[in-house]
Amino acid sequence: DQQVKQNSPSLSVQEGRISILNCDYTNSMFDYFLWYKKYPAEGPTFLISISSIKDKNEDGRFTVFLNKSAKHLSLHIVPSQPGDSAVYFCAASRFGNEKLTFGTGTRLTIIP
Amino acid sequence: ETGVTQSPTHLIKTRGQQVTLRCSSQSGHNTVSWYQQALGQGPQFIFQYYREEENGRGNFPPRFSGLQFPNYSSELNVNALELDDSALYLCASSLSGRGTGELFFGEGSRLTVL
Numbered sequence: 001d002q003q004v005k006q007n008s009p010s011l012s013v014q015e016g017r018i019s020i021l022n023c024d025y026t027n028s029m030f031d032y033f034l035w036y037k038k039y040p041a042e043g044p045t046f047l048i049s050i051s052s053i054k055d056k057n058e059d060g061r062f063t064v065f066l067n068k069s070a071k072h073l074s075l076h077i078v079p080s081q082p083g084d085s086a087v088y089f090c091a092a093s094r095f096g097n098e099k100l101t102f103g104t105g106t107r108l109t110i111i112p
Numbered sequence: 113e114t115g116v117t118q119s120p121t122h123l124i125k126t127r128g129q130q131v132t133l134r135c136s137s138q139s140g141h142n143t144v145s146w147y148q149q150a151l152g153q154g155p156q157f158i159f160q161y162y163r164e165e166e167n168g169r170g171n172f173p174p175r176f177s178g179l180q181f182p183n184y185s186s187e188l189n190v191n192a193l194e195l196d197d198s199a200l201y202l203c204a205s206s207l208s209g210r211g212t213g214e215l216f217f218g219e220g221s222r223l224t225v226l
Binding site: 105 | 204
């Protein structure tokens with residue numbers, strides 16, 4: 001049972017344009033959501049998070065939107081840069097603890 | 113500040129053997145979690161250790177076991193290896209109680225079972 005789903009395995013975006021990565025979840029008990037970025041041969045690194053009491057959180061070029069009624073979140077990257085090319089994982093937890101449930105990832109490729 | 117380090121980075125075992133993977137947590141972190149990432153999948157939670165006690169376990173059989181030491185470093189042991197255990201094993205450390213869910217991952221140990 002995949003409780004966190006990333007239905008797009010890959011996404012290609014032109015440099016300078018907006019990248020939108022999507023994530024859906026099924027467990028309504030999740031109350032904290034995170035995005036991680038992973039380069040080859042490296043561990044995932046934390047990017048941005050959002051609590052279920054908010055619907056938007058921004059950090060520089062990165063914005064995460066949460067739609068609780070739809071059980072959907074998205075990560076927006078504006079403008080996209082070549083260094084953003086990586087695999088992005090959506091993750092969720094209960095009570096904001098460190099036991100995360102991850103999606104299967106979306107490989108983002110930024111085209112120069 | 114020292115990050116999370118894991119060893120070995122790569123190893124090959126045969127079915128039925130046992131393996132021990134090691135992890136040094138980031139300085140100041142008291143919680144260690146282990147994740148298994150199979151090819152093409154996201155990381156899956158194996159278990160977490162806090163103050164040397166197991167603090168939650170995912171859907172993994174008992175042949176997956178762990179330890180946390182007083183210096184917060186950790187080991188993951190897998191007995192009776194199966195072909196499906198081939199994966200990247202990720203260790204992550206965190207400071208429990210922050211309520212952010214933020215983990216700091218090591219580079220992983222890639223295990224191949226033949």
